[in-house]
Amino acid sequence: MLTDYYDLDGVEPLILPIRGKQYTIPTVPAANVARWKVYVARVEAGDELPATEQLTNNDAYRLFLGTVLDEMRADGLLDDVIVHAFRTVYADVTLGRPAAEAVWSQPHPKAPARPAPQDRKPKASTRS
Numbered sequence: 001m002l003t004d005y006y007d008l009d010g011v012e013p014l015i016l017p018i019r020g021k022q023y024t025i026p027t028v029p030a031a032n033v034a035r036w037k038v039y040v041a042r043v044e045a046g047d048e049l050p051a052t053e054q055l056t057n058n059d060a061y062r063l064f065l066g067t068v069l070d071e072m073r074a075d076g077l078l079d080d081v082i083v084h085a086f087r088t089v090y091a092d093v094t095l096g097r098p099a100a101e102a103v104w105s106q107p108h109p110k111a112p113a114r115p116a117p118q119d120r121k122p123k124a125s126t127r128s
Contacts, residue, residue, distance in 0.1 A: 014092050014100060016085055018077065023068050023085070028093050032063040057083075064089040 014025040061069050092100035
C-alpha cells in the first residue's frame with residue numbers, strides 16, 4: 001500500500017539561519033502549493049485574472065513562509081533576504097532538500113565576490 005503523498009510526518013523542518021537567528025519554516029500546506037502552481041500556470045498562459053485572484057509578492061511569500069514572514073518583517077529583514085528565503089522554501093517543497101540547500105548557499109548577486117581560498121592574501125601582521 002502506498003503512503004499518502006502529502007504525509008510529511010518525519011520530514012525535518014527547514015531551518016534558515018539569518019543574522020544569527022534560526023527561522024523554522026512550517027510545513028507548507030499542499031493547498032498552498034496547488035494554489036501557487038495554478039496561479040503561475042494561469043499567468044504564464046496569459047489568462048486575465050480578476051483582482052480578487054491576483055497574488056502580490058507578499059501573498060506568494062505568505063503561501064510558502066507562513067507566519068515566519070511576519071517574524072522576518074518584525075526583525076527588519078530586507079526584501080532581498082525574504083525573497084531568498086521564499087526561493088529556498090519553494091525549492092524545498094518542489095524539488096527537495098538538496099535543491100533547497102543549493103539555493104540557500106548561492107551568494108547574493110550584489111554581494112562582492114569572495115576570492116577562492118588559494119587566491120586569498122594572508123592577513124597582515126599587526127606586530128611592529
